[in-house]
Amino acid sequence: MYNILTFHFVLAFASCADLPTLYEYYTGDGVTSGLSVDQPxxxxxxxxxxxxxxxMHYFRIPPQHWRDxxxxxRAAGLNTVETYIPWNLHEPRNGSFDFGSGGSDMEMFLDLEGYLTxxxxxxxxVIVRPGPYICAEWEWGGYPSWLLRDENVKIRTAEATYMEYVERYFNTLLPILAxxxxxxxxxxxxxxxxxxYGYSPEIDKEYLQQxxxxxxxNDIVELLVTSDGASSGTSGTLPGLLFQTVNFGGDAATVFGILEGLQPGKPLMGMEFYPGWLDHWTDVHHTVTDNDFKNNYEDVLSYPASVNLYMFHGGTNWGFLNGASIESSDDNSEFEPCTTSYDYxxxxxxxGDYTSKYDIIKELVAQYNPVQTLTPEPPALVERQAYPDLPIDGQLSFNDIVSKTTSIPSTMILSMEQLPINDNSGQSYGYSVYRQEGLNITADSTLTITGHIRDTVMILIDGVLISNPLSSSDDLNNFGYWRLDNSTITLTTSDLTEVTLDIVxxxxxxxxGGLFYHQLKGLMDDNHVYLNDQELTYWLIYPLEFKKSFNNELSGWNSVEDGDLPKGPGLYRATLTLSDDITDTFIDMSEWNKGLVIVNGFVLGKYAFIGPQQTLYLPGPFLQPGNNEIIIFEHFKPASAVKFSKDTIFNTP
Incomplete structure (x- = not known):
């Protein structure tokens, strides 16, 4: 029996080794045509x-792990990878582009040519989806925030100024793709x-034509496509010019039946078929059962149809780049921010770990794919470990932080995007501090901010936090968060003189997605701030962007005594010293409250104890031999140590 099994194994291995690669099969006799839809x-x-x-989005994956x-x-039997291309990363400032060597904080993720190679x-x-709007649960759907500085710009329409920006960007990007x-x-x-585009509240076919x-x-000659829900009909496409695909999570027969009616005699493809789903803060971590996934995926393959799994590997919303949802209101009252993890x-x-869904895909594709080509063995898992706990070895108070930035005086409220910084591209991410100095505040005075906050607010007097810390997800209905209209807080129970008021x-x-067009952040023109009945008008505005250049120059750290960790916003430092045993890990933030984590100057991402995400993925390539500086900007109450985990943790307190 042993010899027979060995013989069959050798035959199978030889047979597999004799298979052509995908490119050998499709290009071995030369290339004369691309992907055709001229038949069913x-x-x-x-x-x-x-x-x-x-x-798999290159900008959500450590570039050192792209090939893994x-x-x-490919080892799962798939023959194509799909990626969006985010405009906001590739043109972070108006007219300044970064495709891997442009000097932006996300530079290392942006070697698009390296990913395609x-x-x-x-x-x-490869299927590429360059937008200009990508959705993707990504910050403003991939649009650069500097577009918001021009009130005349009307995104996703043929409005002239918007199209000038789009054309300039595409004239830079598309020659790379060509x-x-x-x-x-x-x-x-x-x-x-x-x-x-079929989901857009205003359909502009001239825009699509342009x-x-x-x-x-720009000499793009390959198949041009659009993707929409089946219910959108042809509203988001140009029939005859653009090949139509559909996005869905189940009921393949109904979806493809509709598509066949819209596009008779053409192939069928699901551009987004959902094996999982995204998380917003306060959600229960979303999961789709293996049984549901297998049945739905097999329904697609047996129809038969082509399909793109969205997502096959979700990755991470690094830094400040998570998106959010606003479904039916543009006043921010229904704002739902996405988590840093895009595990999906x-x-x-x-x-990058395998799940049981991976095995299901591998099995079903092998069963249904009539074209047999050589596939690699699934690579071994990337090693991870939980590093030892680290004590906090330095702290900077909120006033220390603000003192390291430059104020912008203004006689009126300016939103984050309207600030005259970054080559007049404004502030894209982070925090904006609106400061009033020399105030006299009588006992029981109230501060009122009209409208809905965009998105959270902390109130400090002389550097001391006055507003309440986040204690549960129910607090999102109270002062400090976007759900309230006209937020009011009592500032003091005693008279105060010559104090400094900070609104962070x-x-x-x-x-x-949703009604996402009006995305100014910070205080906006329709926000008014009142101390009792008096409107406050003269401001010193401090942008806290937490860029690498700022983070790496932080100094003057104060020592930390046991138990000497004050409440309120501040920076807290720990040092991870490594030799050559460097691996991936997770930082366990479950004992902290809310804020962001910075590793060696790079903003890893945001955390919030309200869950479901409790850990932040820290790839080994982001670490180095010797000292690694971990800095945490905590809004409310720091923990006494930085802890690690070998695995991700999801839960909702």
Whole structure:
């Protein structure tokens, strides 16, 4: 029996080794054509193909782990990887571009050409979705916040100023993509024009036509597509010019039946098929059962149709880049910020681990794919460990922090985006401090901020926190948060003279969907601030952006005695000293309250004890031999140590 089993194993291995790679199969005789939809099934270079794709966003994955994640996708039997392209990262300042060497804080994630090259070298085709709007549960759906500085700009329409910005960006981006098209010897087989435009409250077909013309004028010759929910009909596309795909999570027969009616005689494809779902803060961590996923995925494959799993690997909303939802109101009252983790209950976890859904995909694709090509063995897991607990070894008070920034005097309220900084591109992320100096405040005085806060607020007098700390998710209905209209707080029970009042406003993420068009942060024109009945008008505004250049120059740390950790916003430092045993890890923030974590100058992400996320993924490549500085900006109440975990933790207190 042993010899027979060994013989069959050797035969199977030899058979597998004799298989062509994906590129050998589709390009071995030269390339004459790309992805075709001129018949009821896809062909690539004249050969039948079913697209088995998975979404992985290069900007959500440590670049040092790109190949690990791509190889895992290919090892599952998938033949294509899909990615969005975020405008806000590639043009962080008006007219300044970064594709991996532009000097922005996210520079290391932005080597788009490197990602496309890696995908092809890992034997994968690529679908790119460059927007200009991408949604993606990403900050403002991928739009750069400096667009908000011009009141005339009307995004997602043919309005002239907006289109000038779009054309400038696309004229920079699209020549890069053109080099990597399949018919030019690269991996890109399809390019999406706009994104889920059928959901837009104002449909502008001239806008879509102008986008189409810009794309074609930049020598994009591969298949051009759109994606929408089936209920959108053809409102988000240009029939005859753009190939239509659908986004859905189940009931494939109904969805594809509708698509067949809209686009008869064409192949069927789900551009977004959801194996999991995203989390907002205060949610219970979303999961989809293996049984539901398997049944729904098999319904797609057996229909038969091509499909892109959104997400195959979710990754992380680094720094300040999480999106949010605003469903039916544009006044911020229904704001729901997304968590830093974009785990998505996907087949690969945030840290790249395999899940049971991965095995389901591998099994079903092998069963349904009639084209057999060589696939790699699934790579070993990336090593992780829980480092020892670290004591807090330094602190900076809120006044210490503000003293390291430069104020902007203003006779009126200015939003974050309107501040004259960053080459007049305004402030995109972080916190804005609105300061009044030399105030006399009588006992029982109240402070009122009209409208809805965007998004959280802390009130300090002479550097001491006056507003209440976050104690439960119910507090989001009280002063300090966006749900209240016309927030009021009592400042003092005794007379105060010549004091400094600080209003600290946090941008917790611009909405990526719903009624997301009006996304100014900080205090806006329609916010008025009253001390009792007197409106406060003259401000010193301090932008707290927590950029790398600022974080790496922090100094003057105060020593920490046992128990000497004050309440209120402040910075807290710990030092992780490593030799050469450096691996991925998670920072366990469950004993802290709310804030953000900075590692070696890079803002890793936001945390909040209200959950569901309790840990922050820290890739090993972000660490170095020797000392690693971990800084935490805590809003309310610090813990006494920085702790680590080998695995992610989700729970809702």
């Amino acid at each position: 099934y896809f062909t690539l270079n004249g050969k039948n193909i079913t697209i088995y794709s998975g979404a 994640r791509l190889r895992k996708l 890696a995908a092809q070298e890992e034997d994968l085709l 080099k990597y098209q399949f018919t030019n010897g690269g991996p890109i087989v399809a390019v999406q024009v706009e994104n889920e 986008l189409y013309d810009i794309v074609k004028n 209950d996907a087949p690969l976890t945030e840290a 406003i946090e941008n917790w993420g611009r909405a990526n």
